[in-house]
Amino acid sequence: MTTHPSGPSAAPIVDDTPAKAPANRWLVLAIVALAQLTVVLDGTIVNIALPQAQAELGMSDSDRSWVVTLYALTFGALLLLGGRIADFWGRKRSFLVGMGGFALASAIGGLAASGDVLLLARGLQGVFAALLAPAALAILSVTFPGGKDRVRAFAVYGTIAGGGAAIGLLLGGVLTEYFSWHWCLLVNVPIAVVAIAVGFRVLRESRAEGSTRYDVPGALLVSLGLASVVYGFSRAEAGWGRADTLGFLAVGVVLLALFILVEARSAHPLLPLRIITDRVRAGAYLTSIAVGAALLGALLYLTLYFQIVLGMSPLVSGLASLPMTAAIMVSAGVVTRLLPTVGPRILMTAGPLVAAAGLLLLSRITGGSYALEVLPAQILLGMGLALIFVPLQNVALLGIAHRDSGVASAAVSATQQIGGSIGTAVFTALYTAAAATGTPEGSAGGLQSLVDGYSVVFVAAAVALALASPISWFLVDVARDEFTTSDEAVHLG
Template structure:
């Protein structure tokens, strides 16, 4: 049996004493609340963006950076955040990360300039990079094996997949009845509740042994990922630009050096054993591709609702509700059949469903035919995401040593966030090119058809992106059904 099919190993870590069943499930509530907060903020501002852009006098480029900057800071610092959680303590990192996230959210909610909002979004990403891996690592050590582990990861996976869609609905409600500011301010009371529950309920755990930080590795991976995402963001101005090519090449070079360094240092930021495992590697690549399609694609669906169809923020958020419902319903079914069929089949079929939903959305028109043009695509996309996210979180941490729980958790979250950053940047470039091409070919005073052409191109690109995850999951996530089920007992 490969290590990918084994429960979490407990060597080399300072573990909390076994917790009562009630305390364990209360811990899951706290962890789920933190995960929901982090995922929500990837999309909750999407609905508020048109209002925020007008109020703060932001350009279209700045508007996209409100989304990209959060995901960039979040994704590029996650590995470091995961190691801090392992070494400093996961409960301590959780509380500090949640408090800092709330503070940054408060600043963003009170922003009076575009620069202030962008700075707050970057700070949110920094503290989310500490909070998210600490939360997932605590889940990993709280539910090391047994049927409860499958249930806990099903809850977590549902939030990971559905939280983005819930963010669109909540953002619509807050923007419609309060203001766009509350899309950020809402995190403050949620954080207060989570911290108040975490202090008495969560127990501390951290890695023993060598806890020196890999500073060169942290600098290389942060600069490398940041350079790649920034390079893609410049592609909206042209793929042949010197800065586009230069930053992309620099990012790749820095990441190559990072891998070489990690193979040589005694206490690496990202032990290569974490990602070299075939099954976990497949989960990470799948997470990267699905994250790109999900976070990048949902932004343009929101813009289509508000700019083309003239939906109010609330109407726009409610129009995204069927996808949320299909994710939740799909996750309920998937969590029940997962031990019987194993993750491989689900993680192969899921991207096909999601790609079908995005392909359906690529046929949008200026006319509002929601039940024909949009609803079927949302349902297919939601079901596909449920089939991917529920098993993916579990598979990505299967067989990992408890000492590496924080960095392993960070790796799977980082792939999704970096995928979202790259996806948003690349899709922005595709959108701009498609709009420009349509205007040249079809001169008209009505800008809406050109915008729809751009949105359709984005959904088509997102469909192809997520479809690539299907063969990767089929080939790499080769966990036998019996082996996976055995790890759940």
Template structure:
């Protein structure tokens, strides 16, 4: 048989599923722990989002290269190296004594996740070749990819409240050790045939360009017109443009530009970028609101965030049913509007807002809208893609979510900081009573959150006109076969 993993395929599925769960939940598990880690390591408000951004940026920027490496170097080898590196990075982060050590560890996790994630998916793809079994395997994989964020929020809350924020990182170590031992004894090596030349120039250009952009937006809290902010954003933009020209000339490009620049696929990738900014960037400030302003415990804060995930699950099923009947355009146009309404409702939160009457309905709407968008978006991203480039298109969806999260966290942090500072300047410190100072602090926090959710609503709403006026895909244009849900 061509597939040497066939006899142990269900054990391979268990290993890959555990790996996917670890990768996905690590994007959110630290969200709940962040206030405690910030206080423990003395991280400033402006720098705290680097705990999230460092992971998302490294993961998103290197994911395409990681997929090439796993195909060319060997999926089993890439899996073992990626998992080992992920475990070491997690241990470094869990034992960090300085903020820069935590940031570096999170970036390390992202680097090795970019190698590990495509290797795991490729192993699953080459292991399950029979259509019915492959559908079951990808169903398990997709369910974990979709629910991993919720598991991360819950697990992060439990570990932070009953142990320490450090265990949100250290928990990966025993999981990784078991996975490495199992994979080494179970999984047989496989590689891609054909052209195996690496596009090193493309990888360097896109990584440096994205890093410069994100850092520039992060520095914008000191002023959008400051020389450093302008220089980094300009340099990043130039590097991304140069990357585009380099890919046009490359014989084996990291990102075939035909995959991205397409009337139907382009809006799907744009939408994925915006979804990432909301899921990773904007919702991060919900954690701060729950724990800093409403004084929720980490566990309760994790539970309070779940309605977004619940909403996504509900309408993801609806979208999957409707997609073959009505096509992607109506669903993709409606979803962003629903999410935008939910985000605008969050602009009404205050220091003493009721979670049940104000926050909960807003979060449900955000999730319902995202669920309607994500499923058709991932189908449209594969329309008309040749088999040779299918892996690049799938990886690009995942990469744009991560890059969107990194950019979103940077942009929203700058917006939050500016709005908070403006409030403090416009609202003089009270002389009495004693508790008025804390009330002013909480009000300034809420003013920052208002600004974030307002801009986030604009980000997600702009997807609708783009889809409505640009996308032409009909239901008959959708790719045949199962759709793998990328939520990492």
């Protein structure tokens, strides 16, 4: 059977991977899931450790912000190139090298005795994550070519993508409170050792056949363009009218526009335009941007609310975030069974609305009871995210030729990274404006001004999520039988 085509003008591409899935595919899923968890939680686990690391290493506030920015910058800028390297060089090889490099960078950061070394390590983490993340998702895509097992595999992957950030907050709280900030980075080393040892034995190599020439102009344009956009949004936290903010955003947009023009004319494009111009995948990518923005922004300010307003320790704050993750995991099992029956369109339309309802409920916080004001909202948010994440990865890679699995997987991660950068910048600006209209933080009513700012952020995140609902309804129109075909019968191309 031929699945959803890559676009109206997509040329047929010879399948380079056997259609029959390997016998040890569930062990492959475990290794890929472990790698995904490492990449996702590393975006939040360090946030908990930052105050302690800053004090110990004598870092300025500016240097502290770069600990977060450098990871996002290198990761986001190199994702598409990393995905193409995985396609051409080999997905197993790229996975193992990416995992090993990520572990080495984590060890350097965990043992850092100065702020400069820590910053270098975070940049290196982003570089290797840009190779690891698309390779892992591409391996999953070619290991589970179709059918109900593919739905289950991507449900696990999507659950980790949705809940990994909250797990990072919990793990960061435990390690910071009972050990030290160093372990928030060093914890990646034993995880990587296990993933590499098992992955070396069970992963099968796969790569694109035919021409494997790299699109050097495209790689330079998209890397510099994405880096400029991500950095521009990171600077927007200090003010949207700043010259550097507007300048980097403008340069990024121009470079990405030039990238599209180059790809349209290239005989060996880094990102074949059929991948992003397909209506269904475009809907999935736009939804991914909206969800990435809302999720990362909401989690950041929910954590601040726990620690500053409710006075929770880092550990208790991490525990307080778990209900959302639990709701995602429980709901994911239900959604996995529903997907072959109702298809992704209804689920991805309802999911943003359910999650947005949770955020709107969260916006009614007063600084009072966690059980009454926060817990029900987290459960709704988790349920809505499960409705989105379980089908999202599936839809984004549906019908992708095996030749393009790596770069298409990178495009999924890139949309989430860009969404997170946009969300953090926009929500920070909204929070700052809302909190500034209240009473000063140090005064008797200072906490209320913070609560007002957090409420505005949650409303804005709800709006961003709600926008994903019509996008999914009008664009993500996939037949249900795409998710019920047996693995052996599927042929992508």
